[in-house]
Amino acid sequence: MSLLEVEDLAIHFGGVKAVDGVSFSVEKGEVFAIIGPNGAGKSTIFNLISRIYQSTLGRIQFDGQDITASRAHDIAGLGIARTFQNIELFDHSTVLDNLLMGRHTHRRTNFVQDILFLPKVRREERQHRRRVEQVIEFLELEAYRKKMIAGLPYGVRKVVEIGRALATGPKLILLDEPASGLSVEETRDVAFWIEDMRRDMGLTVLMVEHDMSLVNQVSDRVMAVANGRTLAMGTPAEVQAHPDVMAAYLGTGAAA
Numbered sequence: 204m205s206l207l208e209v210e211d212l213a214i215h216f217g218g219v220k221a222v223d224g225v226s227f228s229v230e231k232g233e234v235f236a237i238i239g240p241n242g243a244g245k246s247t248i249f250n251l252i253s254r255i256y257q258s259t260l261g262r263i264q265f266d267g268q269d270i271t272a273s274r275a276h277d278i279a280g281l282g283i284a285r286t287f288q289n290i291e292l293f294d295h296s297t298v299l300d301n302l303l304m305g306r307h308t309h310r311r312t313n314f315v316q317d318i319l320f321l322p323k324v325r326r327e328e329r330q331h332r333r334r335v336e337q338v339i340e341f342l343e344l345e346a347y348r349k350k351m352i353a354g355l356p357y358g359v360r361k362v363v364e365i366g367r368a369l370a371t372g373p374k375l376i377l378l379d380e381p382a383s384g385l386s387v388e389e390t391r392d393v394a395f396w397i398e399d400m401r402r403d404m405g406l407t408v409l410m411v412e413h414d415m416s417l418v419n420q421v422s423d424r425v426m427a428v429a430n431g432r433t434l435a436m437g438t439p440a441e442v443q444a445h446p447d448v449m450a451a452y453l454g455t456g457a458a459a
C-alpha cells in the first residue's frame with residue numbers, strides 16, 4: 204500500500220474549482236513533486252492534505268488510515284509535517300526554541316506532570332532535545348542555534364523551517380516551494396538535504412516547486428496540474444515533454 208493515497212480530491216471556493224478531481228499516490232521513500240503554473244491548485248492540495256482545508260469531495264489515506272476528516276492539529280502526530288511558502292516561524296524566538304516547539308506534537312505528559320517536572324517529563328524533554336540536536340547537526344545549523352529568527356538571512360530561515368518540520372519526526376514531509384527565493388548555491392544545498400532526508404532518515408517527500416532544476420534533480424515522479432486538474436504524471440522528463448504541460452506553460456517558459 205502507498206504511504207499517501209489521494210482519490211478524486213476536490214475543493215470549490217464559491218464558483219472557483221481550486222482542485223477539481225485530483226488523484227495520486229506517493230510510495231514510501233519516494234520524492235514526488237507537484238508542478239504547475241500560478242493558481243493551478245498546488246498549495247490548495249497541500250492545504251487539503253494537511254487538513255487546513257476540508258475537501259468538498261474525495262478521500263485522503265495516509266499510512267493505511269483515512270484522514271479525510273482528521274483535524275489539522277492531529278496531522279503532525281500522525282506523521283505528516285509541512286513547510287509553508289511564506290515561512291511560519293516565531294521571529295522573536297531562537298532557532299533552538301523554534302525547533303523545540305516543533306516537538307510539541309509529541310508531548311505525552313500532562314500539565315500537572317509538567318509542573319512537577321516528574322522523571323517522565325525529564326525523560327521526554329531529553330528525547331525532544333536529542334531529536335532537535337540531530338536536526339541541527341543534519342541541517343548544519345550549529346552556528347545559528349542561539350540566534351533569533353528575525354535577524355537571520357532568508358536562506359537560513361528557509362532551512363530552519365525545514366528543520367522545524369523535521370523535528371516533529373515525520374514519515375512524510377510536505378515542502379511548499381523549498382527553493383523559492385534561494386540562490387543557485389542554496390537551492391543545491393536543499394537538493395542534497397532532500398536526498399539525505401530520504402536516504403538517511405527514510406523520509407517520503409511531497410514537494411510543490413517551480414524551480415525545475417530542483418525538481419529534475421531530486422524527484423522520482425512529478426505530477427503537473429493546471430486549473431485544479433492533473434495534466435500529466437510520470438518521470439520529470441516524461442511530464443515536461445507532455446504536450447498539455449508544454450501548452451500550460453506556454454509563454455512562461457517555467458517548464459522548459
Ligand SMILES: Nc1ncnc2c1ncn2[C@@H]1O[C@H](COP(=O)(O)OP(=O)(O)OP(=O)(O)O)[C@@H](O)[C@H]1O
Nearest residue numbers: 216219220221239240241242243244245246247248
Ligand atoms: N481560501 C481560498 N478562497 C478562495 N479561493 C482560493 C482560496 N485558496 C485558493 N483559492 C483559489 O484557488 C486557486 C488555486 O490556488 P493555489 O494557491 O492552490 O494555487 P498554486 O498552484 O499554489 O499557485 P502559486 O504557484 O501561485 O502558489 C486560485 O484560483 C486561488 O485564487
